[in-house]
Amino acid sequence: MQIEITSAFIEELIDLIDHKNIPAIVEKLEDFHPADIAEIMDDLSFEEAIYVFELMDDDIVSDIIVELEEDVRERILRRLSSKQIASELIDDLETDDAADILAELPEKKKQEVISEIEDVEHAKDIVDLLRYDEDSAGGLMAKELVKVNENWTVLTCVKEMRKQAEDVDKVHSIYVVDDENKLLGTLSLKSLLTTPTKTPIRDIFIEDIHFVEVNEASEEVAIIMQKYDLFVIPVVDDLNHLVGRITIDDIVDVIVEEAEKDYQMASGISQDVESSDTVWQLFKARFPWLLIGLFGSLTSGNIIGFFHEFIQQYILLITFIPLIAAMGGNVGVQSSAIIVQGLANNTIRDGGMFKRVFKEIALSLSIGIVLSILISLFILWQGSDKIYAVIISSALTLVIVIAALIGTLVPLVLDKYDIDPAIATGPFITTTNDILGVFIYFSIAQMILT
Amino acid sequence: MQIEITSAFIEELIDLIDHKNIPAIVEKLEDFHPADIAEIMDDLSFEEAIYVFELMDDDIVSDIIVELEEDVRERILRRLSSKQIASELIDDLETDDAADILAELPEKKKQEVISEIEDVEHAKDIVDLLRYDEDSAGGLMAKELVKVNENWTVLTCVKEMRKQAEDVDKVHSIYVVDDENKLLGTLSLKSLLTTPTKTPIRDIFIEDIHFVEVNEASEEVAIIMQKYDLFVIPVVDDLNHLVGRITIDDIVDVIVEEAEKDYQMASGISQDVESSDTVWQLFKARFPWLLIGLFGSLTSGNIIGFFHEFIQQYILLITFIPLIAAMGGNVGVQSSAIIVQGLANNTIRDGGMFKRVFKEIALSLSIGIVLSILISLFILWQGSDKIYAVIISSALTLVIVIAALIGTLVPLVLDKYDIDPAIATGPFITTTNDILGVFIYFSIAQMILT
Secondary structure, eight states: OOOOOOOOHHHHHHHHHHHHHHHHHHHHHHTTTTHHHHHHHHOOOOOHHHHHHHHSHHHHHHHHHSSSOHHHHHHHHHSSHHHIIIIIIGGGGGGGHHHHHHHHHHHHHHHHHHHOOOOHHHHHHHHHTTTSTBHHHHHHHHSEEEEEEEBHHHHHHHHHHHHHHHSSSSOOEEEEEOOOOOOEEEEEEEHHHHTTTTTTTTTOOBOOOOOEEEBHHHHHHHHHHHHTOOOOEEEEEEOEEEEEEEEHHHHHHHHHHHHHHHHHTTOOOSOOOOOSOOOHHHHHHHHHHHHHHHHHHHHHHHHHHTTTHHHTGGGGGGGGGHHHHHHHHHHHHHHHHHHHHHHTTOOOOSSOOOOOOOOHHHHHHHHHHHHHHHHHHHHHHHHHHHHHHHHHHHHHHHHHHHHHHHHHHHHHHHTTSSSSSGGSSHHHHHHHHHHHHHHHHHHHHHHOOO | OOOOOOOOHHHHHHHHHTTTTTTHHHHHHHSOOHHHHHHHHHSSSSHHHHHHHHSSSSHHHHHHHHHHHHHHHHHHHHHHOOHHHIIHHHHHGGGGHHHHHHHHHHHHHHHHHHHSSSOOHHHHHHHHHHHOOOOBBHHHOBBBEEEEEEEEEEEHHHHHHHHEEEEEEEEOOOEEOOOBBBBEEEHHHHHHSSSSSBBGGGOEEEEEEEEEOOSSHHHHHHHHHHTTTSSEEEOOTTTTTTTEEHHHHHHHHHHHHHHHHHHHHHTOEEEOOOOTHHHHHHHHHHHHHHHHHHHHHHHHHHHHTHHHHHHHHHHHGGHHHHHHHHHHHHHHHHHHHHHHHHHHHOOSSSSOOHHHHHHHHHHHHHHHHHHHHHHHHHHHHHHHOOOHHHHHHHHHHHHHHHHHHHHHHHHHHHTTSOOOGGGSSSSSHHHHHHHHHHHHHHHHHHHHHH
């Protein structure tokens, strides 16, 4: 069932496209899932991708569009008329995917497409979803769900569900509401299958369920669904009316994006890129942090320059510049990574700041002391003057403790002010600690040696 | 429904435990989900945690055990007899969770527990699961599933499902098999609800479904479920017999663990730790890479020492050591991050190595040239000799290109030999590039200046 998409496969396909061999292309792609077709299209040039897209069956184009990378999708949508977008894509999509695509269109075209949607209920649901922030529960939810009234019996319930199921692609969960559409609980398929048909729903539904409020942040929804192993979670408004549901596949996307963003941030990459992007896209994503690094290391350089007469007297000192800079950087990156990860997976509780700082000092002090002993032994073994062991040990320990504190405190403070703590990882931390490191190192050296 | 667990809450609880106020503790915790209780226990000392654990209702202890951190669970299991583990925990758990817990026990205790399991079928299923590697589809799957025969009618099907559903906690999917238990497809709840009861299953099931083979790596299962938005995937043996199913919640754990591991690796952390771990645990996780960094930076230092007479003549050169080291490190980290992420999310196809290397050279060359222009302008503005602009520009560009190549090639090569490419991120890359950087820098400077 799983077909591997290899470079060789893509090359064969490009060859067929070059020769406009339509039957062969159609045959080659007919067994693929829309997600595979989208993956293949992302690997082609835009002209090749659109060529393939136009050969696809009407009933899968909407699923392909949803799975495409944003820039490719945007260019394809620009080619389609509002009527085409409404009838060929939006009509076939679930409300959440439809709203996501509409949100990407320019305002004028968006309004045109909405007015072209045939099913008025569908259009209304989509317009409703467009109101919510894309990073909130409302921005993630879909309107399609199966709900039953607490006053129905199992029999009415099955009959009503049959009707509703016509409009719903997959039945994930059956929600129980009261006459005012307020969420009461869920009905398990198991009890629906195993209870006599005359039993009222009121007697068999599960009351104690998890739900989220429509304005809840998507990261929060992810934490809740992950913690309680939920596949789908109902969304309510502030009056507890059932307004939608979020499925785990969308949450998996949130989790992966969040993790990738943090990883890229820690690696000094400022935009979401991947290895297949163009040189220019990669350049734009990589250059900003390098520029900051450039200014940072010029500052370190200036500090070294400030001490140059002193250094010329004690030239051996320069051989430890890499050590001081690297250790400060490495320890700082470790500390910030642990904090950023703890904030992301919610294991860092509010409060307890004092205890955390104290622990970090104890930890970095012991790391500093162990490394200092090693480096001192090395210096003595090398036959250098004992005084260098004193200088390097004290500078190294101080630099490590300060680096650990910066790595711990800066992300915590950023998080407190609702700024993404991941900014304070990677190049930010290494640059800051480079500057502080050389300053501390040469200050201590000058103090001891002169 | 979601109750925030704050530091204040934990402190109040500890206070109640200190005063052995059992009714107050039970009341405080009674509305919590087992996952919350486990989270709370992870925040307590072991003695406090076991005190709370022993107060919990019998019907939730098995769910709590599953959610605990491994070290806490291990210590609790050590206190329980084999009979207790079998009757209080294993009997109540689904086969996958039961097998995971058994796998953590010492061999002898494991055998004892298995012999104490009352339900022979349950025991057989668990023993079967224990055969598989924990990082394979077999290691992730559970035996609990609902299956129907293609020859049944909708009516028989509903009757049979009622029986099977008794043993299955949640019905995720209904699998269709032939008389030999070979997987044929799935039956949607929708068609079950909307088809006349006399229709044979053969006529209404969905044939074209995704499945995985029992020895498939868990990362592969994750990629497949993510790509096709699956909530549950059936697992077959090599003869296509249906042997189990994997649910998305377990896959979410795989995805999160994988992402956290890569992030920690890139940050120089060699074991899975979090901010609440002990100083000693954190030390063990953080020290190894620092030690490697120590040796690396001593090597850089030795290279600088090798050039010390030359440097004394041209002391201005030392002010650019941080620049060369930082830029090489930063560029290398960026390159390796893009490759490691591409390998993790499967967007890097096999082959095309030559094209990728060529692109990386073009990209790093343009980055190097732009940064060199900036640094040359700075040097000239500073009033230093033009020759320094030439030295720094050529060294910087060369260091950046080499760093980019190392960052690109090393993870790709490691991956080819089935070694985790994430090793070649973070400290490994920065240390290597530090050493190469200073060597290239002073070699070029010496060539030009003498």
